[in-house]
Amino acid sequence: MATLYNEKMAAIYDAMYQTFVDYDEEYTFYNNLLAANNCKTVLEIGSGTGNLAKRFSAHQMDYIGLDYSKSMIKIAQERNTTCPFIHGDMRDFNLDKKVDAIIITGRSTSYLTTNDDINETLNCLWNNLKKEAIIIFDFIDANRFIPFITHNKAIIHQAQYENVNYLRESNWETTDMENFMLEWNAKYYTIQNDEKELISNDFSTVRVFTLNEIQLFLYLNNFEITQTIDRKTYAYDTYVIVAKKKAKP
Known part of the structure; x- marks a missing residue:
């Protein structure tokens, strides 16, 4: 893990x-x-x-x-x-x-x-x-998620909390289709005056x-x-x- x-x-x-x-x-x-x-x-x-x-x-x-x-x-x-x-x-x-x-x-x-x-x-x-x-x-659910990420290489989520604007850009890659294994890479930003500032990276190997x-x-x-x-x-x-x-x- x-x-x-x-x-x-x-x-x-x-x-x-x-x-x-x-x-x-x-x-x-x-x-x-x-x-x-x-x-x-x-x-x-x-x-x-x-x-x-x-x-x-x-x-x-x-x-x-x-x-x-x-x-x-x-x-x-x-x-x-x-x-x-x-x-x-x-x-x-x-x-x-x-x-x-x-x-x-x-x-x-x-x-x-x-x-x-x-x-x-x-x-x-x-x-x-x-x-x-x-x-x-x-x-x-692998049956729905894998087709989704196949057609959406980058997935973006935005959030606002306590007057801070956040953005997460996620990329998914399949690594083992036998067990539906994926690598998830994400970059986290704050946004101020339409400018992105990188605040962290995240990486995980996950399974669906x-x-x-x-x-x-x-x-x-x-x-x-x-x-x-x-x-x-x-x-x-x-x-x-x-x-x-x-x-x-």
């Missing part, structure tokens, strides 16, 4: 995603799924800078956040002084108490680039869930998935899909999966 979001990038990410994502709507989306499954305790993997944590905490959900970036957690903890956050890897962690639900947000599944990564993650989730608990996660792949991985790791949601986000066509923990054979 890549080293994600150092201190500078964490702050840029936090600023830009305040515009990209409607966190009130995002909270409502996940909270409705949790409520429908009678979940009282939740772990969020990919908790980032704590925008969902803030909302879960305000509504008295028993919440824990986990992220791979210490810089992200630092911002999240400053924003949510009463929420516990864990610096950890979704492939290998152990909670003190098992939870009713684990959600993986922000398409963080994209950083699971090998089959071993996926199987280790699902096994780890299974071990940290109560009996018949659920997982909820999103993933980028087909729905059939995800269905098979879940089956092999003792999860039963209860809901599949086709969901458009600010930039990507995604699926959201709700799956229930099953007893191991």
